[in-house]
Amino acid sequence: MNNTKMKKGGLGEEIKVLMKTRVRDYAMYIALAAIFIIFAACTGGAFLSPRNLTNLINQTGYIAVMAVAMTLVLIICEIDLSVGYMAGFLGAVAAIMMIRMGINMWIVIAAVLALGVFFGVMKGLIVTKMGVPAFVTTLAFEFIFRGLLSLITSESGTIPIGIDSFNAISNGFVPDIGDIAGMHSLSLVVGAAAIVLVVYFQIKRRKNMQHYHFDVLSKPMFAAKLIFMSVLIGVVAVILAQYRGLSWTIVIVAIVTLVYHFIMEKTRLGRYIYGIGGNSEAAALAGISVSRIRLLVFASMGLMTALGGILFASRLQSASTTAGAGFELDAIAACYIGGTSTSGGIGKVTNTIIGALVIMSLTNGLNLMGVGIAYQYVVKGIIFIIAVAFDVMNRK
Amino acid sequence: MNDYILEMRGITKTFPGVRALDNVNFKVKRGEIHCLVGENGAGKSTLMKVLSGVYKFGSYSGDIVYDGEVQRFMSTKDSENAGIAIINQELALIPDLTIYENIFFGHEIMRPSGRTIDWNQTIVAAEKLLDKVRLDVNPSWKIRELGVGKQQLVEIAKALSKKAKLLILDEPTASLNENDSQNLLKLLRDLKEEGVTSIMISHRLKEVVNIADTITVLRDGATICSINGRDGKVEEGEIIKYMVGREIENVYPRREDVRHGDVALELRDWTVYDPSAERVILNHVSLKVHKGEVVGLSGLMGAGRTELALSVFGNNPHYKLLGGEIYVEGKRVRFKEPKDAMRAGIAYVSEDRKHNGLILIQDIKFNVTLPNLEAIENGVVVNANEEIIQVNKYKDSLNIKTPSIAQKVGNLSGGNQQKVQIAKWLFAEPKVLILDEPTRGIDVGAKYEIYTIINRLVSEGYSVIMISSDLPEVLGMSDHIYVMSEGTITGELSAEEANEHNVMRMATKTEEVCNE
Structure with missing residues (x-):
């Protein structure tokens, strides 16, 4: 809810004001569009094929869930640099438990998630109780997880996971309910439902804001926004429907995003997290148990790192000795590109998802173009710095 | 003795909306201990900041005549070069460096080549200075290992190392215990014998009447008087009279009916x-x-x-x-x-609303409801409508001037921010x-x-x-x-x-x- 001053200058004026005051909110969409156009041109359209876009979305899954939790970590002015190898390590733990020990997949998933929370709490305790800065703590943990990953995969090297139901998590699709014009109907139905829900909630929210005399977008601008959102969801649904429909990854990412979005926007806990990020002294004096909430945020980071590790292992259908390298940078970059403030207190998990799409579009597009991994690192590093610099300069 | 080391003439310094100093005249004799007293906000510290170049030449009007010449200090470096050293209440020492490193920080003693620091000479010189301020510690100790009183002495040693002729001390004894205070005052007297002039800001009038050669009282940004502290005994009461002595205007709304309960x-x-x-x-x-x-x-x-x-x-x-x-x-x-x-x-409305009170990047409603979100919870969900209704109530009753309660608190004026703070704590039902x-x-x-x-x-x-x-x-x-x-x-x-x-x-x- 930005206090965009609406003058009676008409639509042109309103657009101008919006561009000025909210350029930060739109930047990631502009970046995403630019990346799509460039890659579509450079790959002769292959980038935009239903197959590749479905692939891109599934690829984004493991980074997206980690980035969502990372958003909270960054909001409270902390950081977690250990999530990359931690995800890799936990993926390997899952593989070993299932393949070598033959434990049931669901028990393994539950155990690995619990292990993730355990490590998250451990990091959180070191940061909050012992006062070791998060940067140092998590950097050290990155070394530890890297070592542990090598250790448990040293004998066997890469551990292939030959369990179809596990591999389906990141590669499988929700069973369809029938065809419509040769397309998968489920994703069309879900897409349509999503459009209806989004339009309904947006209208309801606008009415509510008008009721309490807040500034709202003018009618034509609001309509344009609704159409834009509907078209976006519609296009994604149609593209998915043309390939194999709704993937399990999308379902998981959607659930994670909705839950975190709900917590951050609707609950007391969300308020406390924003409050601590905005001014932890003031939050403490308002009676908030700051250290307990910081601990919780690290625990949630641990949980999502474990989920990310599972998604990645499932996607590769194996656990490798180098799994997870660089994930932390992707996750943090997704947050910053999605508008999370480098000085804390500001950030939205829904925007982080867009940020994750930007980062993974880069990876996917560069792969399609046949650019080597070495160059990819350089490009991502540059994009990362541009995103943060843009944020910092914009907040001045 | 009419030799003035310092004359500040007609100093006026304004900040947006406030006239902090209004035509202040301030004269300090060479070799005296001159105490500057006044209530909080009387302009003592501002005057000393003007003198030491924190507020640079041109940002105030009036003349600073020091050692017979009109000075134009553009920075504290300039005033230091002229021999004026200021010791603030918050000491400017680096805790993890040694005493000798701190004393010569910024004006290191160099080897003849001029490229590297001569640490041996530095330590020897530091020992001499510590001796002078009668601090019996090893100069290679870290500042962190010293108490506040001793740190204060190191600050003075540092000032002396810069060949300071005029020493300004802003409430030097405020954070010291009795023993350390006495030590410090004794040192100032000794330095006086050696020709160092001191200006001391202090709230401790007992100290002031004991040590001062001259006492200048500031009130509301103006010089009230300078009293000779050596002609007979100056009474603390007399100083207080000068410090306050203001008509209370009737700016306080009267309360009707004062009935006190339990x-x-x-x-x-x-x-x-x-x-x-x-x-x-x-x-x-x-x-x-x-x-x-x-x-x-x-x-x-x-x-x-x-x-x-x-x-x-x-x-x-x-x-x-x-x-x-x-x-x-x-x-x-x-x-x-x-x-x-x-x-x-119990509710505590902080004096420092920017750092301890408000979350400036969040809006008014967020800030007001933060301490008592339980009150507007619907199950686990914060009821946004109830929040708006409640916060609007406070906005009206406290007359918070804002187009909307969705306004970021950082954009409000100081008075309105203060009202948001009060609203926030009233919402906590104290x-x-x-x-x-x-x-x-x-x-x-x-x-x-x-x-x-x-x-x-x-x-x-x-x-x-x-x-x-x-x-x-x-x-x-x-x-x-x-x-x-x-x-x-x-x-x-x-x-x-x-x-x-x-x-x-x-x-x-x-x-x-x-x-x-």
């Missing part, structure tokens, strides 16, 4: 030790606040008023409570963290409100509104403890006044008894009271 909050023998300062910061503080009463807590800077509020509110985990009890409505309570104090019905400097840095109109709000609150049965450095405000608003000095209550007065003189006398009382 005791809402009582503190008994509250004694707190601050390990980082190595001293007892609150010593057997006892006070009572009745229902429907405004209790003023007066005192000069560093008297321990904010520390008292924070230690009661449970916020400062490193303070050590040596003794004392809190009673809320007659019941003994213990607070481990602010949440406990809030549950018992019984006792501790307002720490509620009108600092806000304009006259907004001040009046805050006073009106305070009056309305007490008439509704709230109790208010108002910590304020503004003496007329304390006198104008309080039903009952406690005066603090150096961590103890040095006096208690009813509204009828209190006047500027007796409050200021209590606020400047020093150790003889502490030893009672």
Whole structure:
């Protein structure tokens, strides 16, 4: 809810004001569009094929869930640099438990998630109780997880996971309910439902804001926004429907995003997290148990790192000795590109998802173009710095 | 002896909306100890900042004549080169460097080649300087290992190393214990024998009358008088008279009907030790606040008023409570963290709204509801509509001037930010409100509104403890006044008894009271 001053200058004026005051909110969409156009041109359209876009979305899954939790970590002015190898390590733990020990997949998933929370709490305790800065703590943990990953995969090297139901998590699709014009109907139905829900909630929210005399977008601008959102969801649904429909990854990412979005926007806990990020002294004096909430945020980071590790292992259908390298940078970059403030207190998990799409579009597009991994690192590093610099300069 | 080392003539310095110094004349004789006294906000520190080049030439009007020449200091470096050294209350030493590194920081002794530091010479020179300030420590100790008193001496050694001829000390004894204070004053006398001139800002009038050759009193940004401290004994009372002596204008809305109820909050023998300062910061503080009463807590800077509020509110985990009890409505309570104090019905409105009070990047509703979100919860969901209704109520009743409660708090004026702070704590449904400097840095109109709000609150049965450095405000608003000095209550007065003189006398009382 930005206090965009609406003058009676008409639509042109309103657009101008919006561009000025909210350029930060739109930047990631502009970046995403630019990346799509460039890659579509450079790959002769292959980038935009239903197959590749479905692939891109599934690829984004493991980074997206980690980035969502990372958003909270960054909001409270902390950081977690250990999530990359931690995800890799936990993926390997899952593989070993299932393949070598033959434990049931669901028990393994539950155990690995619990292990993730355990490590998250451990990091959180070191940061909050012992006062070791998060940067140092998590950097050290990155070394530890890297070592542990090598250790448990040293004998066997890469551990292939030959369990179809596990591999389906990141590669499988929700069973369809029938065809419509040769397309998968489920994703069309879900897409349509999503459009209806989004339009309904947006209208309801606008009415509510008008009721309490807040500034709202003018009618034509609001309509344009609704159409834009509907078209976006519609296009994604149609593209998915043309390939194999709704993937399990999308379902998981959607659930994670909705839950975190709900917590951050609707609950007391969300308020406390924003409050601590905005001014932890003031939050403490308002009676908030700051250290307990910081601990919780690290625990949630641990949980999502474990989920990310599972998604990645499932996607590769194996656990490798180098799994997870660089994930932390992707996750943090997704947050910053999605508008999370480098000085804390500001950030939205829904925007982080867009940020994750930007980062993974880069990876996917560069792969399609046949650019080597070495160059990819350089490009991502540059994009990362541009995103943060843009944020910092914009907040001045 | 009419040789003046310093003459400041007609100094006027304005900040947006405030005239901090108004045609101030200030003359210091060569080789004297000159004390500068005045209430908080009288302009002492501003004057010294003008002198030392913190406010550079051109940002003020008037002349600084030093050593017979008009000076144009563009930075503190310039004033240092001229031989003026200022020692601020917050010491400018680097804790993890050694004493000798600190003394010569910024003007290192170089080897003949001029490229590398001559550490041997540095240590030898540092030893000599420490000897001069009579500090018997190894110069290779780290600053961190020294107490505040000794750090102060290192600062003086540093000033001497720069060949300072004029030493400015801003409340040098405020954070020192009795022993260290005496040491420091003795040192100033010795330096005087060697021809060093000192200007000392101090609130401790007893010290001032003992040491000063000349005393200059500032009030409301103007020089009131300079008293010769050596012609017969200067009375503390005389200084106080000059420090206050202001007509109280009738800017305080009168409360109708003052009926006080039972005791809402009582503190008994509250004694707190601050390990980082190595001293007892609150010593057997006892006070009572009745229902429907405004209790003023007066005192000069560093008297321990904010520390008292924070230690009661449970916020400062490193303070050590040596003794004392809190009673809320007659019941003994213990607070481990602010949440406990809030549950018992105590709210603390911070003096530092930007750092401790508000979350500037969030909007008004977010800030107001933060301490008591439970009140607008619907299951686990914060009810956004209820929030808007509630916060709008406070916006109207406290007259917060904003186009909408979705406005970011950082965009509001100081007075409106203060009202948001008050709204926030009223929303927490307290019984006792501790307002720490509620009108600092806000304009006259907004001040009046805050006073009106305070009056309305007490008439509704709230109790208010108002910590304020503004003496007329304390006198104008309080039903009952406690005066603090150096961590103890040095006096208690009813509204009828209190006047500027007796409050200021209590606020400047020093150790003889502490030893009672």
